[in-house]
Every structure is written in structure tokens, then in C-alpha cells.
Amino acid sequence: MALIVVVIGAVALGLGRGDSPDQPDDPNAGTSLATKKKVAVSDPANTALVRWVGGGLVDVVSIVPIGANGHTYEPIPADAMLVATADLYIENGKGLNEAVSSFVRANYRPGTPDVVLADVIPGDEIIATDSAEQIAAHGHAHSFNAHFWTDPVYASLYVDRIATALEAIDPANATTYRNRAQEFTSRMNAYDAAFRSAIAxxxxxxxxxxxxxxxxxxxxxxxxxxxxxxxxxxxxxxxxxxxxxxxxxxxxxxxxxxxxxxxxxxxxxxxxxxxxxxxxxxxxxxxxxxxxxxxxxxxxxxxxxxxxxxxxxxxxxxxxxxxxxxxxxxxxx
Ligand SMILES: [Zn+2]
CATH class of the missing domain: 3.40.50.1980 (Nitrogenase molybdenum iron protein domain)
Incomplete structure (x- = not known):
């Protein structure tokens, strides 16, 4: 029964294409694109990781454009639309770009899941960037080095978290997301060993x-x-x-x-x-x-x-x- 409904729906979409000014000549119209979830990612580096896990199955966009500076990019009004249509927001966190984080929180739809990748890093492994005097004066650090992904072991933790986030918004493809995360981790195990030998x-x-x-x-x-x-x-x-x-x-x-x-x-x-x-x-x-x-x-x-x-x-x-x-x-x- 369900199968018949899907087939009829696809035929109806196919026939309708071109009749409606709202449906441009998109070769994917009426196929999977219509149901693809949209994922907005804060920055280009993490966008590459999300693309690996979700490529082809979700639409992934970087709010900081490729080639722009991830720390200093200031969102423009057009980014509000991008954020408002996202089904999931993934950010690095730990102050990588506060302007982007607060802009996104002001513009996404209420209830949009918001994943902070840096949350997977053990707290006692996070490096503070305040001076020793500042930390002594406040009793704790206020600013942190947020570039966890340049460590392949941390990149694996990130990718695992990304897979969990994609599974939650798109359970139908959960197995693919999990397999890709596992594949990434096994690559990173090889990288970890080779990087260690090369640096040594x-x-x-x-x-x-x-x-x-x-x-x-x-x-x-x-x-x-x-x-x-x-x-x-x-x-x-x-x-x-x-x-x-x-x-x-x-x-x-x-x-x-x-x-x-x-x-x-x-x-x-x-x-x-x-x-x-x-x-x-x-x-x-x-x-x-x-x-x-x-x-x-x-x-x-x-x-x-x-x-x-x-x-x-x-x-x-x-x-x-x-x-x-x-x-x-x-x-x-
Ligand atoms: Zn940086």
C-alpha cells in the first residue's frame, strides 16, 4: 500500500514539472532532492567533515564561505535565509566564531537541533588562550583554542558526533552515516600512526x-x-x-x-x-x-x-x- 502511494506521488510530481513556475528545471525535482534535509555548518573545515558523512544524502552548506576567514567572517543578511531553512545546525564552538554562532541562534527556526562539536572534547584537554594573569584574576579561563580538528583523533570524535546528529534528523539513512563515520575513524587510525612516525x-x-x-x-x-x-x-x-x-x-x-x-x-x-x-x-x-x-x-x-x-x-x-x-x-x- 505504501509503495503504491509513493509511486503515484512520483508520477504526479513528474507530470507537474514544468507546469508550475515554482518548479524550475531541476533535474532532481520529484526525486530525492525534495526530501533532502539541509544542514548548515558554521565553518569550512567542519563542512568538509559533514560532507564526508552526509554527502549525497543531505544538503550541506557552510555559513562562512569557503576561502573566507573562519574567525572574522561576519554574516550577511542573505545568510539569514540559509539558516532559517536549515534542519540542523552544526558548529565548532569554543569561540571559533561568536558572530556566526549568535547570528545563527537569532535566525534559525525554533527547535532546530544545534550541535556543538567541541562538546565531545574532554574538558581537561581543552587549551585556554588567556594569559596566566587573566586566569588567576578570574579563577578560570574565558578563551580557548578551538582548532580541535587539526588533531586526527579529535576529528574522529567530531565525525562520530556528526553521524549521530545526521541519524537523528534522517533515520532512514542511519546505517550509511554510521558506516561512513567508522570508515573515517579507520582512516584516521592510519593517519595517526603515520603522522606520529613522520613527526618523530x-x-x-x-x-x-x-x-x-x-x-x-x-x-x-x-x-x-x-x-x-x-x-x-x-x-x-x-x-x-x-x-x-x-x-x-x-x-x-x-x-x-x-x-x-x-x-x-x-x-x-x-x-x-x-x-x-x-x-x-x-x-x-x-x-x-x-x-x-x-x-x-x-x-x-x-x-x-x-x-x-x-x-x-x-x-x-x-x-x-x-x-x-x-x-x-x-x-x-
Ligand atoms: Zn583558526
Whole structure:
């Protein structure tokens, strides 16, 4: 009985297509697109993870456009429509972008599930970014490093949470979401082992990170390559002359052979630090922009992380062959 109803419904939609000005020539009209749930995600990095779990089965949109800066993007009025039509909102949380979070909460439909991925990270593993004085004065921290996803073990926790959230809004595809999450976790187990070996192959005196934007503290803690210096002020403004001077001294004192910027935070200051210190500056570490062309396996969280670890390993004198033959995801959706 139910089957007959579905068939008749599909035929009716098919016949109606083109007759109604409300139904443009969408090749998917009358098929699954009409019933696909919409998922709004706060930022590009987490959008890549949600696309892996939900690709083809849900529509996924990033509120911060790809290529825009995830911390400083201010929502525009058109984003309100995007948020108001979402069936699920997934955000990173822990202050990654407060402007986006509060804009979304002001614009989504009442009752829309709102998932904060950072909630899966154990509280005592979260790194505060307040100064020691600020923490002492308040008795607790107010600001935190929110870049959990650069650690593949945390990325697995994120993807597991994403699968649970998609199962709740779309139970019919629950098995697929769960299988994709498990597949991701097994890839991340391979990545975790390879990243550990690659970073360990860097000569001990070079095994430290100086970065412009500190999205690498969790990665660094996981693999024994601590972030010993980050130059970008929390306001995302250009560093002051004093901050630049401190960075130059630190690079000299620690004899750091290379330091890293990121493509979403270009800064001329880094070039001048390189010429003053003799350390090599690499501009293309990425914590949210995916490499390669959309629709290829490299254009993925996995592709991005392999590129990052390859860059860090080779710039600091390690063995990049340890990163060979890591599995990339198939292209879905
Ligand atoms: Zn960031």
C-alpha cells in the first residue's frame, strides 16, 4: 500500500514539472532532492567533515564561505535565509566564531537541533588562550583554542558526533552515516600512526612549531611537536613591532629552521622575519582550505592534513616517505 502511494506521488510530481513556475528545471525535482534535509555548518573545515558523512544524502552548506576567514567572517543578511531553512545546525564552538554562532541562534527556526562539536572534547584537554594573569584574576579561563580538528583523533570524535546528529534528523539513512563515520575513524587510525612516525623522524632540535596563526596546538601536543610561538594577536590584527621583535629573538634563540603562515592570514611581516632570521618561511599551512579541485579525493580533510604534515615534516628535516600511501576518501555526493 505504501509503495503504491509513493509511486503515484512520483508520477504526479513528474507530470507537474514544468507546469508550475515554482518548479524550475531541476533535474532532481520529484526525486530525492525534495526530501533532502539541509544542514548548515558554521565553518569550512567542519563542512568538509559533514560532507564526508552526509554527502549525497543531505544538503550541506557552510555559513562562512569557503576561502573566507573562519574567525572574522561576519554574516550577511542573505545568510539569514540559509539558516532559517536549515534542519540542523552544526558548529565548532569554543569561540571559533561568536558572530556566526549568535547570528545563527537569532535566525534559525525554533527547535532546530544545534550541535556543538567541541562538546565531545574532554574538558581537561581543552587549551585556554588567556594569559596566566587573566586566569588567576578570574579563577578560570574565558578563551580557548578551538582548532580541535587539526588533531586526527579529535576529528574522529567530531565525525562520530556528526553521524549521530545526521541519524537523528534522517533515520532512514542511519546505517550509511554510521558506516561512513567508522570508515573515517579507520582512516584516521592510519593517519595517526603515520603522522606520529613522520613527526618523530624530524631531528629533535627542530621538532617545534613557530606559526603565525595558532591552529596547531592540539596537533602539536598529540605528536610531540609543540607550538613554541604564535605571532598573531587574538584580535587578528597585524602584530605590533614588539611582538615581531620577540618572535625574531625566539626564532634565533631556538634556532628554528622554518616557520609557518597560513593562506587565510597573509602577512608581509612574516617575509621580513624570514629575511632577518634566515629561517625559511612557508606560507601555505592550511587549517580550513582544502587542496586540489572540488570532486577529487585530495579535496578533503584528509588531503589537507596530508599536505600540512608533509610540509611540516619536510621543512623541519623529517622523512616524508613515511606519509606515502595513506588512504584518501572516495568522492561522494
Ligand atoms: Zn583558526
Amino acid at each position: 623522524s624530524i631531528p629533535a632540535q627542530n621538532r617545534k612549531l613557530v606559526v603565525y596563526h595558532d591552529s596547531w596546538s592540539y596537533f602539536g601536543r598529540r605528536y610531540g611537536i609543540p607550538v613554541i610561538g604564535a605571532i598573531q594577536p587574538v584580535s587578528f590584527s597585524e602584530p605590533s613591532a614588539d611582538e615581531v621583535r620577540r618572535m625574531i629573538n625566539q626564532i634565533r634563540n631556538e634556532a628554528v629552521p622554518a616557520f609557518f603562515g597560513s593562506e587565510v592570514f597573509p602577512s608581509d611581516v612574516l617575509e621580513s622575519i624570514a629575511s632577518e632570521t634566515g629561517a625559511t618561511y612557508y606560507s601555505d599551512l592550511s587549517d580550513e582550505e582544502l587542496p586540489g579541485v572540488a570532486g577529487t579525493p585530495e579535496h578533503s580533510y584528509e588531503g589537507m592534513m596530508i599536505e600540512n604534515v608533509r610540509l611540516i615534516t619536510s621543512a623541519l628535516g623529517g622523512d616524508v616517505s613515511l606519509l606515502a600511501s595513506l588512504p584518501l576518501p572516495e568522492v561522494i555526493g
